[in-house]
Amino acid sequence: MVNPILLIALPLLASFLIPLIDHIKKSGSITVLATMIINFMIVINNFEKILEKPMLIEIGGWQAPFGINLYLGSLEMMGIATISLIGLILAIYNLNHSHFESESKFHSLFLLIMAGIYGIVMTGDIFNLFVFIEITTIAAYGLTTFNKEMGYEAALKYLIVGSISSVFLLMAIGLTYSAVGSLNMAVIAESSHLISPALIRIITLLFFVGIAFEAGIFPLSIWVPDVHSISPSAVSSTLSGLVFLAGIFALNKVFFTLFIDPELYFYLMLIGAISLIIGELIAYQQEDIKRMLAYSSIAQMSLVLTIVSVGTRYAVAGGLFQLLNHAVLKTLLFLTAGLMIKYTGSRKISDFEGIGKKIPLVAIGFSVGAMGILGVPFFNGFISKLMIINGSLNAGKYLLTFLILFTTVVEMGYYLKVIQKLFFGETKINSNKTIKAYVPILILIAIVFIVGIYPDMITEPINQAANELLSRSNYILNVLGGM
Amino acid sequence: MKEFLTNWAFFGGSILLILIGLYGVLTRKNLIKIIIGLSLMDTGVNTLLVSLGYVNGGKAPILTSIVSSSTEKFVDPVPQALVLTAIVIGVAVLALALSIVMKVYEKNQTLDISKIRGLKW
Numbered sequence: 001m002v003n004p005i006l007l008i009a010l011p012l013l014a015s016f017l018i019p020l021i022d023h024i025k026k027s028g029s030i031t032v033l034a035t036m037i038i039n040f041m042i043v044i045n046n047f048e049k050i051l052e053k054p055m056l057i058e059i060g061g062w063q064a065p066f067g068i069n070l071y072l073g074s075l076e077m078m079g080i081a082t083i084s085l086i087g088l089i090l091a092i093y094n095l096n097h098s099h100f101e102s103e104s105k106f107h108s109l110f111l112l113i114m115a116g117i118y119g120i121v122m123t124g125d126i127f128n129l130f131v132f133i134e135i136t137t138i139a140a141y142g143l144t145t146f147n148k149e150m151g152y153e154a155a156l157k158y159l160i161v162g163s164i165s166s167v168f169l170l171m172a173i174g175l176t177y178s179a180v181g182s183l184n185m186a187v188i189a190e191s192s193h194l195i196s197p198a199l200i201r202i203i204t205l206l207f208f209v210g211i212a213f214e215a216g217i218f219p220l221s222i223w224v225p226d227v228h229s230i231s232p233s234a235v236s237s238t239l240s241g242l243v244f245l246a247g248i249f250a251l252n253k254v255f256f257t258l259f260i261d262p263e264l265y266f267y268l269m270l271i272g273a274i275s276l277i278i279g280e281l282i283a284y285q286q287e288d289i290k291r292m293l294a295y296s297s298i299a300q301m302s303l304v305l306t307i308v309s310v311g312t313r314y315a316v317a318g319g320l321f322q323l324l325n326h327a328v329l330k331t332l333l334f335l336t337a338g339l340m341i342k343y344t345g346s347r348k349i350s351d352f353e354g355i356g357k358k359i360p361l362v363a364i365g366f367s368v369g370a371m372g373i374l375g376v377p378f379f380n381g382f383i384s385k386l387m388i389i390n391g392s393l394n395a396g397k398y399l400l401t402f403l404i405l406f407t408t409v410v411e412m413g414y415y416l417k418v419i420q421k422l423f424f425g426e427t428k429i430n431s432n433k434t435i436k437a438y439v440p441i442l443i444l445i446a447i448v449f450i451v452g453i454y455p456d457m458i459t460e461p462i463n464q465a466a467n468e469l470l471s472r473s474n475y476i477l478n479v480l481g482g483m
Numbered sequence: 484m485k486e487f488l489t490n491w492a493f494f495g496g497s498i499l500l501i502l503i504g505l506y507g508v509l510t511r512k513n514l515i516k517i518i519i520g521l522s523l524m525d526t527g528v529n530t531l532l533v534s535l536g537y538v539n540g541g542k543a544p545i546l547t548s549i550v551s552s553s554t555e556k557f558v559d560p561v562p563q564a565l566v567l568t569a570i571v572i573g574v575a576v577l578a579l580a581l582s583i584v585m586k587v588y589e590k591n592q593t594l595d596i597s598k599i600r601g602l603k604w
Binding site for chain 2: 127131134138141142145150152153155156159160162163164166167170171173174175177178183
């Protein structure tokens with residue numbers, strides 16, 4: 001058995017070694033690839049064991065309530081398995097597509113953001129959560145500036161929103177500590193019924209403002225379209241696929257493990273539904289392909305938040321499955337969109353007319369991603385959309401079901417518009433640039449179809465993860481043990 | 484009155500500081516002033532954390548030859564440790580923000596956000 005703490009420690013170490021190694025020999029992208037391969041092996045090594053029994057990792061040998069601990073149940077395991085897989089694919093992509101002026105800095109920051117994401121998903125301590133969120137966002141500010149066109153402005157916008165919400169997150173942590181006297185999530189969960197309901201409302205609101213920024217939920221998502229459309233493709237994929245995933249995991253921790261208050265779920269659902277409608281409608285109007293994908297990400301995250309806050313086991317499982325699928329699909333979409341932008345030299349959807357004949361694999365990759373998001377049968381999004389709709393119907397939320405179906409229609413409108421542009425019409429572009437990204441695109445397409453055709457291998461652990469998320473007493477027992 | 488002040492001045496003061504900072508961030512047009520607002524918010528939340536761990540009449544939580552018994556009143560050391568971390572993070576973000584502002588100024592020759600394309604919202 002390999003200790004999963006290496007998942008965080010290795011990228012951090014490699015991230016700070018890259019500037020040193022790069023002085024001697026240019027090897028940043030190789031280091032990133034090696035780190036992500038080792039991480040992926042660690043995940044495979046631990047996968048079966050953790051699905052059987054959740055694992056508690058006590059850092060420095062201090063027992064759970066006194067020291068900082070990491071917690072790995074099947075929920076967290078599904079998260080880090082997806083993160084490792086996407087991280088590995090992005091590392092392969094970066095081998096050919098990271099020729100910036102300061103390449104070593106790019107790779108260093110990329111590993112830093114990966115370390116932060118692993119930390120957010122695994123940590124069992126709320127202040128530790130804050131530190132990992134800050135690591136992730138600071139690395140993301142840096143990565144956004146790699147575009148010379150508008151990178152600095154987008155990064156500044158991101159930074160201002162991020163700093164404000166980190167202040168709210170810190171306030172929430174302070175108030176929680178003063179009410180409970182501990183920073184450990186299990187201890188807080190155990191004694192959260194002793195806190196007065198009014199204080200819980202304030203704390204959860206502050207937590208929501210602090211973390212929803214990370215997850216791209218509507219009122220705090222004003223930075224998303226700028227940052228996602230400006231940053232390099234690999235960064236857009238990381239931000240949209242993985243940082244959002246980590247944000248939703250953190251929100252789940254707060255609203256299902258730390259404080260449970262059934263009335264709060266209604267408000268969460270309301271915010272999610274509003275965010276869903278707004279995201280889809282704005283995405284429909286976009287002409288810039290990356291902005292369209294960014295708004296679509298906001299909408300998808302809101303869909304996950306909405307359906308998870310329904311709170312029944314089936315709905316939660318559907319939401320989590322959609323979250324993992326979204327990470328794979330958005331990586332595919334952002335990578336292919338980035339390649340199309342590189343090929344045509346334009347971001348406008350109308351300029352992509354007919355390029356499917358010139359670069360077929362990229363266009364097919366984009367179409368597969370879009371079909372997956374829409375939930376066409378035999379694509380991975382189909383099962384998760386089915387579970388979501390089934391879950392909301394079983395819980396008796398008919399209005400919500402209608403809303404989800406309606407937004408899927410809107411989604412279909414703007415994705416099919418792009419696909420139709422790609423394959424029909426004559427292209428005016430005579431670019432002879434060659435595209436060197438067949439391996440990552442083929443791997444991603446393969447994952448989409450494998451999960452779509454054999455969904456059982458994902459749905460079983462996902463159901464287990466949903467059970468785990470909904471049973472906080474087990475979480476408390478696992479962390480605090482015989483205390 | 485005095486009792487009220489000793490109990491609530493710290494909380495009220497730090498929350499006031501956060502609100503002043505937030506007001507500054509939301510209303511100012513100058514980038515440097517916006518960043519001063521962010522810095523004020525950071526300071527506010529740090530003082531809030533310290534005051535949450537304050538015990539009236541408590542001493543610094545360090546055992547020395549003068550303060551040797553643990554039965555004396557101590558202030559809570561955990562929030563102070565949190566504040567140390569938060570200050571470090573705050574400084575890092577501040578430095579990053581100022582360097583990005585420098586780059587934006589080099590490109591646009593202005594610090595007014597209403598005149599910089601890509602910073603309007």
